[in-house]
Amino acid sequence: MSAETTLENATQDSNLEKFVYDDQISRMFALATLVWGVVAFLVGIVIATELAFPSVNLGLDFITFGRLRPLHTNAAIFAFAGNAIFTAVYYSTQRLCRARMWSDMLSRLHFWGWQLIILAAALTLPLGITQSKEYAELEWPIDLAIAVVWVGFFGVNFFMTLARRRERHMYVALWFYIATIVTVALLHVFNNLVVPIGLFKSYSVYAGVQDAFMQWWYGHNAVAFFLTTPFLGLMYYFLPKAANRPIFSYKLSILHFWSLVFIYIWAGPHHLHYTALPQWASTLGMLFSIMLWMPSWGGMINGLLTLRGAWQKVTSDPVLKFFVVGITFYGMSTFEGPVLSIKSVNALSHYTDWTIAHVHAGALGWNGFMTFGMMYWLLPRLFQTELYSTRLANLHFWLGTVGILLYIFPIYVAGLTQGLMWRAITDTGQLAYPNFVETVRVLIPLYVIRAVGGVVYLSGALLLSYNFFQTWKRRPANYEEVEHYAPALEPHYDDDPAPQSRLSGVLEVAKKLDVFEQLVWHRRWERLPRLMTIWVIIAVVAASLFEIIPTFLIRSNVPTIATVTPYTPLELAGRDIYVAEGCYNCHSQMIRPMLAETKRYGEYSKPGEFVYDHPFQWGSRRIGPDLAREGGKQSNLWHLIHFRDPEKMTKGSIMPPYPWLEKRKLNFKTIPDRVWAASYLGAPYDKAALSDSITLAKQQAKAIADDIERQKGPSGLEDKQVVALIAYLQRLGTDLFKTPKSPNPSAEPAPAADNKTARAEPASTR
Numbered sequence: 001m002s003a004e005t006t007l008e009n010a011t012q013d014s015n016l017e018k019f020v021y022d023d024q025i026s027r028m029f030a031l032a033t034l035v036w037g038v039v040a041f042l043v044g045i046v047i048a049t050e051l052a053f054p055s056v057n058l059g060l061d062f063i064t065f066g067r068l069r070p071l072h073t074n075a076a077i078f079a080f081a082g083n084a085i086f087t088a089v090y091y092s093t094q095r096l097c098r099a100r101m102w103s104d105m106l107s108r109l110h111f112w113g114w115q116l117i118i119l120a121a122a123l124t125l126p127l128g129i130t131q132s133k134e135y136a137e138l139e140w141p142i143d144l145a146i147a148v149v150w151v152g153f154f155g156v157n158f159f160m161t162l163a164r165r166r167e168r169h170m171y172v173a174l175w176f177y178i179a180t181i182v183t184v185a186l187l188h189v190f191n192n193l194v195v196p197i198g199l200f201k202s203y204s205v206y207a208g209v210q211d212a213f214m215q216w217w218y219g220h221n222a223v224a225f226f227l228t229t230p231f232l233g234l235m236y237y238f239l240p241k242a243a244n245r246p247i248f249s250y251k252l253s254i255l256h257f258w259s260l261v262f263i264y265i266w267a268g269p270h271h272l273h274y275t276a277l278p279q280w281a282s283t284l285g286m287l288f289s290i291m292l293w294m295p296s297w298g299g300m301i302n303g304l305l306t307l308r309g310a311w312q313k314v315t316s317d318p319v320l321k322f323f324v325v326g327i328t329f330y331g332m333s334t335f336e337g338p339v340l341s342i343k344s345v346n347a348l349s350h351y352t353d354w355t356i357a358h359v360h361a362g363a364l365g366w367n368g369f370m371t372f373g374m375m376y377w378l379l380p381r382l383f384q385t386e387l388y389s390t391r392l393a394n395l396h397f398w399l400g401t402v403g404i405l406l407y408i409f410p411i412y413v414a415g416l417t418q419g420l421m422w423r424a425i426t427d428t429g430q431l432a433y434p435n436f437v438e439t440v441r442v443l444i445p446l447y448v449i450r451a452v453g454g455v456v457y458l459s460g461a462l463l464l465s466y467n468f469f470q471t472w473k474r475r476p477a478n479y480e481e482v483e484h485y486a487p488a489l490e491p492h493y494d495d496d497p498a499p500q501s502r503l504s505g506v507l508e509v510a511k512k513l514d515v516f517e518q519l520v521w522h523r524r525w526e527r528l529p530r531l532m533t534i535w536v537i538i539a540v541v542a543a544s545l546f547e548i549i550p551t552f553l554i555r556s557n558v559p560t561i562a563t564v565t566p567y568t569p570l571e572l573a574g575r576d577i578y579v580a581e582g583c584y585n586c587h588s589q590m591i592r593p594m595l596a597e598t599k600r601y602g603e604y605s606k607p608g609e610f611v612y613d614h615p616f617q618w619g620s621r622r623i624g625p626d627l628a629r630e631g632g633k634q635s636n637l638w639h640l641i642h643f644r645d646p647e648k649m650t651k652g653s654i655m656p657p658y659p660w661l662e663k664r665k666l667n668f669k670t671i672p673d674r675v676w677a678a679s680y681l682g683a684p685y686d687k688a689a690l691s692d693s694i695t696l697a698k699q700q701a702k703a704i705a706d707d708i709e710r711q712k713g714p715s716g717l718e719d720k721q722v723v724a725l726i727a728y729l730q731r732l733g734t735d736l737f738k739t740p741k742s743p744n745p746s747a748e749p750a751p752a753a754d755n756k757t758a759r760a761e762p763a764s765t766r
Contacts, residue, residue, distance in 0.1 A: 016485040017166065021094045023479070025107040027382050029087040030375060032115060034465055036079030037371070039122075041461055043072040045454040051623070052447040054656040062126035064656050065623075066582025070137040071125040076363055077135060077226060079118045084371040085230040086114070086154070089177055091378065092237040093158065096174055097165030098486045106157040113149035117142055128580030129200045133215045133615055135222050136191050140202045143192045150188065155181045162529040166486040168493065169526040172253040176233030178529065179261050179536050183225040186540060191218035195680060197673040201576070203681060208610025209276050209558050212618055213269065213551050217544065220268035227362065229260070231370050235303050235327065238374050242319045248305035252298055254522055259295035261536060263288050265543040270341035273350065274592040275618060276607035281551060282343075289341035296334030303327040318393035322373030325401060329365025333358065348423070351588055351622040353443070354415025357408045364404045364457060372400065372464060379471045384479055388470035392463050399460035406453025410446035417442060418622075423596040431599050436625040437652045444654075495524050561608035562740035566683035567731065569693035570700040572674045573666060574728030577721055578617070581658065588619035589628040589732065602629035602733065609736060612683050624655055629733035636704050637711040639726045661722035666701070668694045668719070700727055 050056045050065045057063045090107065094100055101107050120142050124130070130137040138146070158181060162174070191214055194202035206214050240247050247253060269277060269285030304327055307314065314320045336358050340349050349355060380387050387393065421439040424432035433439055499518045501511035525532050567575060578584075591597050593604040605628050610616055634642075641648060644662060646655040675693040679685045689696060698718070704726055705718035717723050 015487050017488055018483050018485055019100050020481045020483055022100050022104060022107065023382055025111060026087050026091040028111050029083050029090060030378060030382060033080060033083040033087055033371065034468055036075055036083055036118060038461055038465060040072060040075035040080045041454065041458040043068055043075060045451055045458060047072055048447065048451040048454050051654060052444050052451065054654050057656055059657065061660050066585045067126050067128055069582060069585045070130060071122060073135060074121050074125065074137065081227055081367045082114065088234040088374060092173055093161060093177065096167060096171045097161055098167045099161055099165050102157050102160035102164055106153045110149060110153035110157065113145065113153060117145050117149060130579060131202065131615060132579040132584050132617065134620060135219050139200055140194050140196050141199060146188060151185050155185065166488060168489060170529060172257065173233040173237040175257050175532065176229045178533055180225050180230040182533060182536050183221065183540050187218045187221050191215060195677050197677045203677050204615040205681065207681065208613045208616050209607045210552055211616040212272055213277060213281065216271040217268040220271060221265055224264040227367055231367055232299055234370055234374060238377055239303055239306055239323050242323060242377050243307050243310045243313065245306055245310050248302050248308065251519060252302045254519060256295050256299040256302060262539045262543060263291050263295060265540050266547065267292060267341065269547065273343050273346045274594065275590050276605050276610065281547060284547065286341045286343060290338045292334065293338050297331060300327055300331035318390060318397050319373045319377045321397045322369045326366050326369030326373060329361055329369065333362035333366055347594065348419040349415060352415040352418040353411045354419065357411035357415055360411065361408050364407065369400065372396065375464060379468060383471050383475040385471060385474040388467050388474065392467050396460040396463040399456055403453050403457030403460060406456055407450055410449040414443045414446040425596060431596060437650050440654055441652045493527065496520060558607045558611065560611060561606060561736065563738040564609055564611060564735040566612045566678060566685055568696065568700055569671045569675050569689060570697040570724050570727045571731050572678060573671055573697065574724035576674065577725045578728055584617050584619045586623035588622050588626045590618040591626055591628045601626045603736065606736065612678065614681055627732055631730045631732040631734035635711060636707050636726050637713045639729060640708055640713055640722060643722055661725060662720055664721045665719050666721050666724050668697055671697050
């Protein structure tokens with residue numbers, strides 16, 4: 001009797017089930033990871049080069065820095081890292097569950113749906129179709145597609161596979177996958193609630209302070225639950241496999257997982273220190289950010305100590321080299337993150353390249369190297385042949401390492417330089433560098449080194465591509481589909497007996513703590529995916545609501561200002577051009593209450609100034625100066641020439657020219673939709689603004705165009721986009737200093753900034 005027949009008989013006798021893993025889906029996602037990774041790195045090099053040489057965009061609007069930066073970040077996070085996550089999840093989940101994915105069709109729908117979403121992002125972002133919220137720029141139709149693909153295809157397939165698994169207890173990697181799927185779905189849905197006015201345009205339902213809070217609740221936790229938890233799952237599965245060692249500590253895994261899931265969600269407000277966000281919220285964010293040290297380093301230690309007894313392999317195995325450096329960067333980034341959340345440090349680092357360096361250390365070091373290590377481990381197994389070249393893999397490791405160092409160190413230096421120069425005060429109490437462009441010119445050599453570092457890092461990724469291709473060429477004509485056997489789970493399962501305390505002669509509470517510390521309760525949770533998921537949701541939602549509800553419900557958090565009125569119809573159109581051109585990628589609109597900032601830009605920003613901002617435009621970086629008080633500082637003609645040739649008005653400026661704004665016509669027909677959307681979201685427009693917004697917009701445009709012509713500028717600009725953008729810029733920050741209308745003409749008007757309860761006046765034709 002053959003071995004195969006024997007096994008078949010054994011299968012029938014012992015209720016064993018036969019199954020085959022679906023590795024084709026892992027091969028597809030692995031290829032997508034590589035392709036989109038190269039694209040993300042390449043676009044990153046282009047925009048890094050544009051910082052030093054703005055003319056690199058060749059005068060083309062769709063490859064300016066403002067439009068390409070969102071493409072770069074989205075490609076790096078959701079295309080490169082996203083596909084890497086799916087590669088890991090599909091490969092490891094099947095093996096950890098001892099089951100093929102529940103539905104091959106859902107796996108394919110997930111793959112193609114995700115690639116179409118990435119393609120849609122690659123087409124719309126350079127065209128200026130954006131929500132302008134960092135890492136959430138995509139417009140509502142794409143957001144809907146993301147929700148369907150993530151929840152309907154990926155989530156359902158994953159959880160149904162868990163339900164049909166043949167392994168009773170879930171391994172730690174699966175816990176992190178559960179947290180990722182659940183939390184990303186929550187973040188995505190609540191941050192992208194919008195009012196659409198067309199297929200490619202929508203407005204956030206949140207405004208100003210609340211929008212900023214919601215965005216960074218999402219933004220910080222997108223890093224947490226898209227770039228951290230799934231990669232930790234990846235680490236917990238692939239590192240022990242590569243090292244041929246069990247994970248160092250089961251208890252540390254539990255502590256790492258639950259403390260990370262619970263604490264991370266609180267930390268988002270630290271992105272908004274010294275802004276108009278209530279201080280209690282940002283302080284809370286700082287405290288929980290500092291607490292993140294504990295779980296983050298617990299995970300790093302658990303990873304590195306898994307290599308105990310196997311360190312000699314690290315010198316020769318490129319997979320382990322990538323993993324060791326990747327985990328080390330995780331430790332560095334999760335140490336630096338809490339440091340940056342401390343208010344006094346954040347006062348120096350925020351808006352500077354320091355934050356950019358921090359982000360790239362994590363993305364290139366942690367996410368990039370963990371992905372590369374996984375890929376080199378997977379290639380022989382997915383293609384059922386030997387890796388084409390270990391020597392090239394080792395060369396990739398060194399190119400990647402040198403590339404990261406070349407990339408991040410100049411940015412760290414640039415960030416410190418910016419922060420120190422911005423706040424430098426002379427002995428006489430004046431700004432040491434009053435001209436903002438002075439703080440830009442000194443960074444150019446650092447930007448050049450940074451771009452070189454990017455090229456080196458990309459060259460390593462290209463070596464991986466070549467290794468990938470050559471390994472694929474050596475695959476067998478037909479992949480062998482190995483059959484596996486395992487019994488189905490019995491519906492009934494008896495847990496281990498409740499443990500007894502190992503202590504004696506102590507208080508009863510100590511005995512209970514001793515029983516709790518034995519973690520038998522958690523062992524039970526590990527066989528109940530539904531219960532585990534519910535507790536993850538409770539941990540995430542409870543922490544979120546504790547911050548979100550007070551921020552949205554306590555009226556004193558956003559005191560209104562009597563003189564702050566809605567944007568005029570033309571200003572609304574100009575604001576949308578500001579958003580489309582990605583101006584928020586270089587300019588902030590938030591003056592912090594610091595001496596150097598108020599001296600440079602003017603009165604610090606108040607929460608009530610942003611109540612009509614859907615979405616907020618505070619930005620997170622200052623490659624150019626803050627624009628919160630830009631209104632009235634320059635003439636209309638100055639702005640026109642500045643858009644045409646920034647270098648002409650500001651010697652040394654690295655802002656690219658925007659000549660197309662002067663040529664392209666403004667579509668006045670869309671203005672009523674913008675006004676009605678703003679009105680629906682709470683802007684108190686009067687009847688004239690709602691019923692005749694086009695006429696009002698044309699009147700204001702004509703006034704600005706006439707003013708430019710009077711100043712010896714060109715004529716005929718009243719229907720051009722540049723006029724709308726100028727109208728918006730001239731409005732910024734001016735409301736605060738207007739005199740409020742008094743209901744009693746004889747009464748003395750109160751100072752605008754101090755009047756926290758007055759009504760906002762309707763806007764019409766200003």
